[in-house]
Amino acid sequence: MGLFNSIISRIVTKTPYTLGFRTLQEIRLKSMGPLRSWKRIEYNIDKWGTQYHARKWKKSYSNLSLSKDGAIALTAAVDRSLINKTKYVNIGDSILKKGVPIFGTRVSSFGCFPWNEEQKYGHKWKRNYFKNYKHSERREQPYDVKFVWELSRLSFLPALAQADILAREEFRTRRAIQLLEDWERENPLAYSVNWYPMEAAMRGIQLCIFADMVKLGGGDHDLRVLLRLLAKQGEFISRTIEISNNPGNHFTAQLTALLLIGISLSGIYPNSYLWVQLAKKWINQEITKQFLPDGVNHEKSTSYHRLNLDLFLLSAMAIERTGNRLSGLQYARLKSASYYNSSFIRPDGRSPLIGDNDDAVLFGFEDNDPRDHSTSIAFAAEYFNDDFLRKSSGYLPAAVIWFFGTKSLNNWNKYSSQLNPKEKTTFFPYGGVLTSKRNGNYLFVDVGEVGQKGQGGHGHNDMLSFELSINGNPLIVDPGTFLYSGCPKLSNILRSTKAHNCLTVDNLEIAPILGKFKISNIAKPKNIVFIKTKEFINIRGGHTGYIRLKDPVVHYRSISFNTKSGSFVCKDRIYSSGKHYICRYFHFDQEIYPHMIGDRCVVLRLSNCSIIVNWDKRSRAEIIDGYVCPGYGQLVKSKVLVLKTEIEGKTALEIRLEQENGY
Secondary structure, eight states: HHHHHHHHHHHSOOOOOOOOHHHHHHHHHHHHTTHHHHHHHHHHHHOOHHHHHHHHHHHHOOSSSSTHHHHHHHHHHHHSSSSSSHHHHHHHHHHHHEEETTEEEEEOOOOOOTTTTTTTEEEEOOOOOGGGGOOOOOOOOOTTTTTHHHHTTTTTHHHHHHHHHHHHOOHHHHHHHHHHHHHHHHHHOOTTTTOOOHHHHHHHHHHHHHHHHHHOOOOOOOOOHHHHHHHHHHHHHHHHHOOOSOOHHHHHHHHHHHHHHHHHHHTTSSHHHHHHHHHHHHHHHHHHHBBBSSSSSTTOHHHHHHHHHHHHHHHHHHHTTTTTTOHHHHHHHHHHHHHHHHHHHOOOOOOOOOOOOOOSSOOOTTTTTTTHHHHHHHHHHHHHHOHHHHHOOOSSSHHHHHHHHHHHHHGGGGGTTOOOSSSSEETTTTEEEEEETTTTEEEEOOOOOOSTTTTTTTTOOTTOOOOETTEEEEEEOOOOOOSSSSHHHHHHHHHHHGGGOOOOOOOOOSSSSEETEOOOSSOOEEEEEEESSSSSSEEEEEEEEEESSSSOOOEEEEEETTTTTTTTEEEEEEEEEEEEEEEEEEBBOTTEEEEEESSSSSEEOSOOEEEEEOTTTOEEEEEEEEEESSTTTTOOEEEEEEEEEEEEEEEEEEEEEEEETTO
């Protein structure tokens, strides 16, 4: 019943424009298959993509998404010892020798790539019209379509071209073009599992970047396949674009792709002008719709925040290069979003996995851990010419050089070896997030709504949850995300209240999970207060998730954190009349092995310190097995401390963490 009501509410809340647009779009797409419309579009593109147009396009330097002196700047950066030439050449060579890294494994590059097959479980998607695939169907094995989607995003292309330019060679780029020809053969327009609006958008962006790198790098390469594929992505995205009342990163990626493809094919392909105008129209309003006034992305996921920010910054830069500029409000909103991205990076250099995560990375020049956001922060630093963000990034990545050229090199000389700023505490009231870090001590607290303005989306049931690091050690963490379609049951478990550092009442969810990417909007933040002194911060507040019970329950949580010593106190107050069963969950990082001492103490022995964990007398403790997901599709065993308490009426509970013989 809840899922049915959810579907009805989505229909009712759509504006007439959105409802009409999506209805007509669906009718059109359903009919385009039987009418062979896509076949005609593909035939016309293949006929148009001649050597003449390819040569003309190769000479067009006015429509580059990269800086015109990007290749020159890259060589200059090597000469100035700002980047390591060997490192970037090895990245390209590794792709050819070892394969493309996909979700913790590598897809072999020998022969042809398995564009439509998930090698881990041997599942192959047969050729079909893209509307006929069912990605949420039940399955015996947890194969996941995102494995082939990730490969077909082609984010490895820039690394191959970059290695050739640095090594003054051409064979890696030739191999990349051969792979594109194979991809085109195996994926006819709209007739394979890889034709999905978001995937075509991410693929289109990578094709634009790769094409510009090939142009700047010179060499005698046949670019016809690149020209054809760009036109095909543009035609597909423009017909399948996901306009909605409450859009997210899919819509952003589609707008960015249409903008870049349109600019790239300007004056060469007939529909390019229309794509640019459509993208500009929507981008201008989406920045302030998708980022809240304090810069937090409304999807409430740290991973998708980074992706959305990268997409909008890339779009903003491309718009400026066409002679237009963002408004002051849009510019300020993206800058605030960049500061938020910088603020939530942990002392170990990784992002906490708040909300969903699919390892999406826009800039494929590096081989960094997807949880390393330093390239994105550096890109924002150069765009805004902001020294604080440069310090937060800590180094000059290749992406900055490619997009901003030689003018970026001087800005980074003095920051090439600096680490993150040592101290910064910020409360983001609109997003409902507190971040604090100082000398290796770190705290992230979520006191915001469920995500995507109450729809759930990529947000989780994590109201009043937190992440904690002490002395540089991640201790209590968000377990992250495993798979989407491959294992729906585990996906929902990892979105649940119990999978976060939260409190449950009578084993119930804070808010009912209504289906894939949908959570009820009944758990509203309540009476949030933030206080900061010289060494201490305190944040407290509650939520309305459990007032739906027959005996209504209101939960308040107060967190105090000593930023200097790392000592941490979490107090929970439960207001009710009757009896209830309370469970508090604390998920340890995969590297943490807790040792129970007696009934009320756990010791965490680390390489550089020991942490003592204590709690109230009335709670019974248990250490159980759990999981953390360091990346998409990766499941690692971990430990969970569960504190169980039977209560009646108003109750106060507490847990403390502090260094042994600490401050």
